[in-house]
Amino acid sequence: MKYLYIVIFITAFSVFSCTTGIKQTKLSLAENNKYDNSNISIKNKKNKIEKKENARQKTKNTAALMLAQVKEAYNSGNFSKCLNAARELRIKYPFSDEIYPALYLSGLAEIKLDEPYRARYFFKRLLSLIRKNNSTSSQMKDLKYKTEVMLGDILYKEHLYNESLKYYTEAAKAKKRKEVSAVFLRMAEIFYYEKKNIHDARFYFLKINPEKIRKDRHTAYIQLKNRLEWENLLPEDLGINDGNISAVAADGDDLWIGTWNGGIARYNMSMGKTAVFKKGAESLVPRTVRTVEITKRRVWVGSFSGLSYYSKASSKWYAIKIFSSPEPVKVETIKSVNDRLYIGTLGEGLWFGTELNVQNFHRLDFPSQFINCISYYNNYLLIGTMDMGIFILNIETGKITNFRDLFPGFTPLNITTIITGWNTDLWIGTYGRGLFHLIKKSGRMEIYTKENGRILDDWILSSVKTANGLYFGTFGGGLIHVEKKGNIIKNISLKDGLSSLDISALAYARPLVILGTLGMGITIFYEDIKE
Known part of the structure; x- marks a missing residue:
């Protein structure tokens, strides 16, 4: 009986072990199949990526070859062929990086063919594409700058100065580029020659580095420099009848101009307008002006008919009596030191007075x-x-x-x-x-x-x-x-x-x-x- 139990136990254990082994074998086979399938999936993905990369590289190589044909046609002077090659490139590979230089060369080719309007189309399209794709590489920045300059030049030649300034202004933001001086020169020319705005012309001219100006633009640079450096205001420009100037003094934006025999005028340098003070009993305007001295409250004027001042508060002229009677004193120079006034004359020596009591002058030893x-x-x-x-x-x-x-x-x-x-x-x-x-x-x-x-x-x-x-x-x-x-x-x-x-x-x-x-x-x- 004992042996019977032993036989039964051994038989049951063998059956369990066999069943367990079968299960483990099945699990092992399933895991192996799963691993094999995973490997196949990864391999398929790699193959797809490689195919895409190969296709992309093939596209890039083909696009590069087509761009080379565009460049070759342009460099050889066959501009029509250049435009055709660029058009084929744009049609076949509209999203390739080669589109950017192809558009730029198309614009240049149209300029060579004397078609500025069509050139504007290509350059504007290129700028739009660069902005849309937010291209910030140094190559794209360089292309953007050159395109803006080309558009500015085209519009300048067409006398569309406001539009050209828009593109020049954008191009001028590339401060580190040596060509920017040429842009500033063109902007200064527009403001001086076309807009008659000498102040803005000077603003942009001062940004120019003369060493960066091309030889073919050097004459234009020198001509503009001379015009901006010097400004002549003839008697007729100032509204005065005497071009012999005896005294000048600046009071902020106002320039006081004294003449030998034509009285005095005030010229506003920003507005370019002159106020001429005419001779007359009410104005007491001095005619034979020799010196002008400006203080906070007054404009003092010395003349061969005495000493006068213009009140900034009342905008009226006043004469200092002691210098005009009984005989006029010839005032040659005036010096203000704080509130003190020193008056130098021809024939009557040195005088002293103050701004606090303008009628109380006396002669010094x-x-x-x-x-x-x-x-x-x-x-x-x-x-x-x-x-x-x-x-x-x-x-x-x-x-x-x-x-x-x-x-x-x-x-x-x-x-x-x-x-x-x-x-x-x-x-x-x-x-x-x-x-x-x-x-x-x-x-x-x-x-x-x-x-x-x-x-x-x-x-x-x-x-x-x-x-x-x-x-x-x-x-x-x-x-x-x-x-x-x-x-x-x-x-x-x-x-x-x-x-x-x-x-x-x-x-x-x-x-x-x-x-x-x-x-x-x-x-x-x-x-x-x-x-």
Whole structure:
């Protein structure tokens, strides 16, 4: 019986083991089948990807070959063939990258065939495609820039200036490209020649790097530079009947212009409009103007008929009685220091008054009766006379020192202008003796004369200090420019753009240097425009 149980147990275990083995075998086969199917699926996907890649590469290669044919046709001068090849490329592969250069070459080909309107179509289509696909690669940026320039050029030649400016403006945003200077030149030309807008023309011209201008555009660059650098306002432009300017002074956007015998005018530099003050009892307008000095509340005018001022508050003229009766005092120069006024005359010496009590002027005890100019520096007045050289007046103590006591070697007597340079150096203009430069640090005096070849004329009439240097007007020798860096002297004459060699008055309203001439009205020099 015992053995019977053993046999039954062994038989049951064998059956279980066999069943389990069959199940495991089935599972193993199923897993193997699943793995094989997965491998087949991955392999199929890889094959599909490879086929797509091969097809894409084949398309790209074919498109590249077709683009090469487009380029070859264009370079060989067969522009019709170029257009046909480009059209076939666009039809067969409308979504390939080769479409971009094909469209650009199509536009160029149409220009060669003298079909600017059709060229515009291709260039505009190309820009639209670049924007639509948001293409930002360096190659696409380069193509976009060149396309915008081409469209600007086409529209410019068709006199569609506003449209051309739109494309030039977009092209100009590519600031790092060396060709941008050519775009700025074209924009400056449009604003100056076509829109008559000299301010915007100067704005874009200042962005130009002259070294990046092509040789075939260099003449156009120089011509525009000369026109933007110099602006001539003849007497008829200003509405005055005397082109002999005796004084100029800038008050913000207003330029006050005094003439030798035609009275005074106010010219608004932004609007280009002039207000001419006519002679008359009510206006009290001075006619023989010699000097103009501007303060916060008034415009002071010295003339051979006395001293007057224009009130900014009331827009009326007023005369200072003591300078007009019993005999007119010939006022040659006015210097304002805070609220103090110093008046230099020809024949009546030096006078003093204040803005607080304008009718209370009195004469000072001064060595010379003939005063040409007054300059202020650090509580001292440097007073140039017609007959006794220079005197130094301490405005706090009233002490007067003869300049020759400090610098015995300085002998000129007729002093026309005195101006401080940099490092407290002093520049002195004379009537017939040239230009003197006192170097304060060393005490050395440098002399610039026609004889030593450093300037073109010894008769110095005027001076002004600007951001870039000093300027001196001469009687027959044009303009002298002393550069700020290195005190380099440059003589500016008619060939440089001057309208006259006689520069009687100078003023500065950054960046404009205003020149008053004898006979030719006003010349304005735009200082920031350089070669």
